[in-house]
Amino acid sequence: MKKSTLLDLLLLVIRRDLVLAMRRRADVLTTLIFFVMVVSLFPLGVGPEMDMLRKMAPGVLWVAALLSSMLSLGRLFSADYLDGTLEQMMLAPHSLSMLVLGKMVAHWAVSGLPLVLMAPVLGLQFDMSAQALGVLIVGLLLGTPILSMIGAIGAALTLGLRGGGVLLSLLVLPLCIPVLIFGAGAVDAVTSGLSVVSHLSLLGALMMVALVFTPWVTAQALRISME
Amino acid sequence: MLEVSNLACSRGDHRLFSGLSFTLHPGQIMQVQGANGSGKTSLLRTLCGFLMPDEGTVSWCGGDIREQDDEYHAAMLYLGHSNAIKDELSALENLRISTGLSGGELNEKDAVAALRRMGLRGRERLPCKALSQGQRRRVALARLLVSDARLWILDEPLTALDVGAVAMIEEMIAEHLARQGAVIFTTHQPMQVAGTEMRSLSLS
Numbered sequence: 001m002k003k004s005t006l007l008d009l010l011l012l013v014i015r016r017d018l019v020l021a022m023r024r025r026a027d028v029l030t031t032l033i034f035f036v037m038v039v040s041l042f043p044l045g046v047g048p049e050m051d052m053l054r055k056m057a058p059g060v061l062w063v064a065a066l067l068s069s070m071l072s073l074g075r076l077f078s079a080d081y082l083d084g085t086l087e088q089m090m091l092a093p094h095s096l097s098m099l100v101l102g103k104m105v106a107h108w109a110v111s112g113l114p115l116v117l118m119a120p121v122l123g124l125q126f127d128m129s130a131q132a133l134g135v136l137i138v139g140l141l142l143g144t145p146i147l148s149m150i151g152a153i154g155a156a157l158t159l160g161l162r163g164g165g166v167l168l169s170l171l172v173l174p175l176c177i178p179v180l181i182f183g184a185g186a187v188d189a190v191t192s193g194l195s196v197v198s199h200l201s202l203l204g205a206l207m208m209v210a211l212v213f214t215p216w217v218t219a220q221a222l223r224i225s226m227e
Numbered sequence: 228m229l230e231v232s233n234l235a236c237s238r239g240d241h242r243l244f245s246g247l248s249f250t251l252h253p254g255q256i257m258q259v260q261g262a263n264g265s266g267k268t269s270l271l272r273t274l275c276g277f278l279m280p281d282e283g284t285v286s287w288c289g290g291d292i293r294e295q296d297d298e299y300h301a302a303m304l305y306l307g308h309s310n311a312i313k314d315e316l317s318a319l320e321n322l323r324i325s326t327g328l329s330g331g332e333l334n335e336k337d338a339v340a341a342l343r344r345m346g347l348r349g350r351e352r353l354p355c356k357a358l359s360q361g362q363r364r365r366v367a368l369a370r371l372l373v374s375d376a377r378l379w380i381l382d383e384p385l386t387a388l389d390v391g392a393v394a395m396i397e398e399m400i401a402e403h404l405a406r407q408g409a410v411i412f413t414t415h416q417p418m419q420v421a422g423t424e425m426r427s428l429s430l431s
Binding site: 004008009012013016019020023024079082083084085087088089090091092093094095099226227 | 275277278279297298300301303305307308309310311312313315316320324325327328329330331332354
C-alpha cells in the first residue's frame, strides 16, 4: 500500500466533500435559493426607486450572503460526526488542521462560490454599475472564504449540541462583521468615486489571517467536541 | 507494544475504572468484558486518544501516544460503533476514502477484491444506502483487509453480522495475529480465534 502525502490527503477530502455535495444537491441549492430569494425580495418590498436601490445594494447583497452562508454551516461537520467519519479523520496520521482546511475549501466551493457567481446577476436588479459589480465580485471572492473559515470554528464548537444552530449564529455572526463592513464599504467607495484598494486589501489580509489560524483553531475545537 | 499503566477514566462524576494496567504484545489478542455502561467503549476511545484519561498513561512502543500521535495513528486502526460509511457513496468509494484518510492509497482492484472477500460481490458499486445493516458493517470491516496497521482496536465488531461473517472475522483476526499484529476488542457475542490464547480484561 502506497503512503499518501499531506497534499494527497487534502485533495482526497476536497474531492470527497464535493462528490457528497453533488449527490445531495438539495442541500447545495438551499443556500443559493435562499440568497436569491432574500436579495430579490428587497426591490419588491422597498419599491422601484433607483437611487435608493443603488444605495442599499451592497449592504443587502452582503447581508444576504452572510445569512445564507450560515445556513449550510450546521452541516459542515455534523454528518461526519454522526456517522463516525470524524473519528476516523482524527485518527489520520496527518495533521487534523489539513483535513479541516480541505473541508473548508470544499464548503466554500459548494456554498460560497455559487453566491459569488450569482451576485452580479442579482446586482443588476439594483441597477448597480459595471464597475460596482466588479468590485462586489472581488469583495465576495475575498470575503466568502473568510465566512466559511470563521463559520467552521463555530460549527466545530457547537457540534453535537441541541439547538446548536442558534448558538452557531450567535457565535459566528459578530465575528463576520468586519467582513461585512469592508466588503460593503468597498462597493460604496467605488460608487462614490473613491479608491477601493484599502477595503479590498483589508479583506485580503483578513483572509490570509483566517487561512493561517482558523484550520488550527477548528481542529482544536473538534478535539474538544469529540471528548 | 501497547502499554497501559494505572489508567483511570470517568464520565461526568461517575468513575468508570481506575488503576487499570496491562501490556499488549505483538501477536496477542485481548477481549474487554463488562456489563453495559462499564466503560468498554470509553477505554477503547481513551486508547485511541479521543478521551483524555483522568490519570495514567497509554504508551505505544515506549512513548506516550499523545506525543507521537502521527506514528501511533499510522500504526493503528479503530473501528467504532458507527461504521463511518456514507450512504451516498458506493461501497468501493467508501473503502477507498476511508483507507485514504488513514494515510494509505488503495487501487480499485485491491478494493474490489477486499469487498468480494467480505461477501459483497456484485454490490461494490451500489450506493451504501441500498445495503442492509450487516452489509454496511461488512463494508466497514473490509478496511481490516486492506490496512497494514499493527494494532486493531475494534468496538463491537460483530454487531449485525451473520454467522458466516463472524467466522470470517475470526479468520481475519487469526491471520492478523499470525502477522504479529495485536487486537483489543469488545463484544457480547462468543468469539473463538484459532491458535491463540485470548486474554480478557474485566471492567466492573
